[in-house]
Amino acid sequence: MGGSAAGFYTAAKVAQGGKRVRVLESKRGLEPVPRTLIVTDHFRKQLGPSANESVLNEIRRFELFTDGRSAQVALSKPDLIIERAKLIPGLAQEARRSGAEISFDSHFLGVSPNASGIQVQVDSAGQRAELHAKNLVGADGAASRVARTAGWTPVETVPLVQAIVRLPKDCPVDTTRVWFVPDDTPYFYWLIPESAERGALGVIGEDGRDTARCLARFLEKKGMEPLEWQGARIPVYKRWVPVKRRIGKGNVYLVGDAASQVKVSTVGGIVTGFRGAQAVAESILHQGSGRELLNLRRELSTHWLLRRTMHHFRQKHYSRLVDLLNAATRETLSEVTRDESARLLWNVLRRQPQLVLLGLRGLLLGWNSERR
Numbered sequence: 625m626g627g628s629a630a631g632f633y634t635a636a637k638v639a640q641g642g643k644r645v646r647v648l649e650s651k652r653g654l655e656p657v658p659r660t661l662i663v664t665d666h667f668r669k670q671l672g673p674s675a676n677e678s679v680l681n682e683i684r685r686f687e688l689f690t691d692g693r694s695a696q697v698a699l700s701k702p703d704l705i706i707e708r709a710k711l712i713p714g715l716a717q718e719a720r721r722s723g724a725e726i727s728f729d730s731h732f733l734g735v736s737p738n739a740s741g742i743q744v745q746v747d748s749a750g751q752r753a754e755l756h757a758k759n760l761v762g763a764d765g766a767a768s769r770v771a772r773t774a775g776w777t778p779v780e781t782v783p784l785v786q787a788i789v790r791l792p793k794d795c796p797v798d799t800t801r802v803w804f805v806p807d808d809t810p811y812f813y814w815l816i817p818e819s820a821e822r823g824a825l826g827v828i829g830e831d832g833r834d835t836a837r838c839l840a841r842f843l844e845k846k847g848m849e850p851l852e853w854q855g856a857r858i859p860v861y862k863r864w865v866p867v868k869r870r871i872g873k874g875n876v877y878l879v880g881d882a883a884s885q886v887k888v889s890t891v892g893g894i895v896t897g898f899r900g901a902q903a904v905a906e907s908i909l910h911q912g913s914g915r916e917l918l919n920l921r922r923e924l925s926t927h928w929l930l931r932r933t934m935h936h937f938r939q940k941h942y943s944r945l946v947d948l949l950n951a952a953t954r955e956t957l958s959e960v961t962r963d964e965s966a967r968l969l970w971n972v973l974r975r976q977p978q979l980v981l982l983g984l985r986g987l988l989l990g991w992n993s994e995r996r
Contacts, residue, residue, distance in 0.1 A: 626770075627654065627726070629708070630880025630897035631763025632715035633670075637905035639722035646755070647719065648730040648746060650764075656712040659854045660786070660824035662800065662816050663894050664961040665701040670898045674718060678711035679704050680818040683800050686957075688949075690804040690942040695949045697957045703800065705818050706894075732769050735760055737872020759908050761877045763901075766859045768882035774869050779884045781857040782811075783835045784891065786826025787843060787850035791817050804942040808838040810935045811891070822851070828858065828891050858891045859884040861928055864921045867904060877904045885920065887962065889930040895963050896920060926965040941982060948976050 627649035639645040662683065668675045683703035688695045716726060733745040733752070741758040762770030766781050795801065797820045803813040811828035818824060825848060829835025843850060858881075865883045869876045879885070880897035887896055903916035937945075949957075952975035960968040973980055 626762065626764030626768075626882070627651070627656075627712065627716065628763045628765060628880055628897075629712055629715055629894060630882075630885070630901045631761065632712065632719045633898050634761055634763060634879050634901040634905050635719040635724040636715070636722045637902060638908050639719065639724040641905065641909035643909065645719070645722075645724040647716075647724055647726045648732060649726060649728050650731050652729045654713055654716055654728075656709045657854075657856075658707065658709040659856060660788070660816060660818050661706050661708055661711075661892075661894060662814075663704050663706060663892065664963045665704065666895045666961065666963045667704055667706070667898075670895065670902075674714055675704075677714045678706040678708075680707055681705040682798060683816070684798040685796070685800070687799055687801045688804070688946055689801065690946055691939050693943055693946045695946045695954070697949070697954050700958050701961065702798075705816055707818070711894075732764070732773075734773055735770070735871060735876060737874065740873060742871050742874030742876070757874065759875045759877065761879060761904060761908075762882045763879050764882055766857055766881045766884070768878065770876065771878055771882050774871065774876045776865065776869070776878065779865070779881075780860045780862065782828055782830055782860055782891070783832040783855065784826060784828050784858050785832075785836050785839050785853070785855045786824045787839065787848070788818075788822055788852045788854065789815075789825050789843070789848040789850060791819070791821055791823040792846075792848070795823070803842075804937075804945075805842075806938055806942065808842070809835065810937075813839075813842055824854070826854070858893070859886045861886050861888040861924050863928075864924070867900065867917065868907065875908075877907070879904050885924065887924065887927040887965070889927040889934075889965075890962060892962075896924065899923075923963070923965055926969060927962075930965070930969070944982055945979075948978055948982065950976055952976065953979075 635645045635647050684699050686697045729749045731747040736743050744755040744760055746753050762768045764770055766779055797817045801815040809827055809829045813827045815823050815825045827839050861884045867878050867883050879901045885896045885900040886893035899920045953972055956971040956975055
């Protein structure tokens with residue numbers, strides 16, 4: 625249910641396994657909202673050659689800025705800049721090639737048990753219909769109606785706002801810039817080049833209006849004019865969301881944003897959403913053991929720990945963080961991607977033990993904030 629990236633990825637995997645699959649999409653056609661995204665090289669491993677259809681650019685270096693300080697991190701494997709409006713049609717095409725049927729203008733109304741599995745009520749082009757299935761997959765985003773109807777607790781979200789801008793002349797096309805400005809946001813600003821001419825300057829915040837105002841001020845400060853605006857509500861991972869519920873003799877699953885499968889440290893959800901989709905597909909096809917889900921849970925929990933550590937950092941803590949990025953630490957950040965968070969965290973702390981104390985200070989700040 626839902627023509628999202630994770631939804632079409634699940635549909636393709638299940639259809640390739642020989643199961644009959646029908647994707648129900650509420651829109652009247654394949655009209656994904658454009659959004660420039662950055663992912664690690666794991667994206668290519670997951671999609672194979674078809675990944676290239678949505679890739680706009682490759683990133684080989686990060687520049688980090690805070691309070692007049694800066695640090696550079698070169699990447700041994702490039703990050704990829706992708707366009708959501710190109711990714712989703714490519715995934716839909718792959719799902720169709722694999723044998724999945726896609727029904728547009730189909731609105732989910734409810735789900736209930738029947739004699740052999742589950743009954744799904746839909747409004748299809750204005751006509752009510754009942755579908756019968758063994759499995760229903762909710763891939764309908766952070767405000768998932770499937771999740772709500774099947775009894776899952778709604779997930780918390782935060783606003784993402786970004787502007788497409790002309791790429792500054794001093795910004796290399798293969799370099800992403802990140803600014804830590806804790807007076808504006810507990811997250812960060814970023815500039816990701818999608819070409820030699822254009823880039824996406826964005827921010828994550830906690831309140832939609834405040835976040836938009838902060839981005840407008842930041843754009844003015846950097847002397848940039850927005851060419852167009854992009855935005856979304858991004859799930860905030862705080863605890864593991866079980867991806868399966870039994871209804872009668874059938875199963876309801878959640879994937880992607882509906883299951884809050886987002887790295888909360890960077891609010892990236894494409895690679896982790898695909899991992900969740902792969903695990904659900906394996907469960908449907910083979911009653912999978914859950915190993916992939918266990919690995920994904922560990923990954924998301926590590927990112928939650930990182931976010932909890934840094935969420936209440938002040939300017940002096942970010943300055944200290946940048947100062948502590950020695951050669952050995954930057955080498956680790958170069959070699960290990962943020963989609964291998966446990967390995968990344970262990971190696972960074974091993975090579976720069978002073979970061980442990982900084983992290984403990986961050987956790988203490990968060991604990992004191994929660995007590996107020």
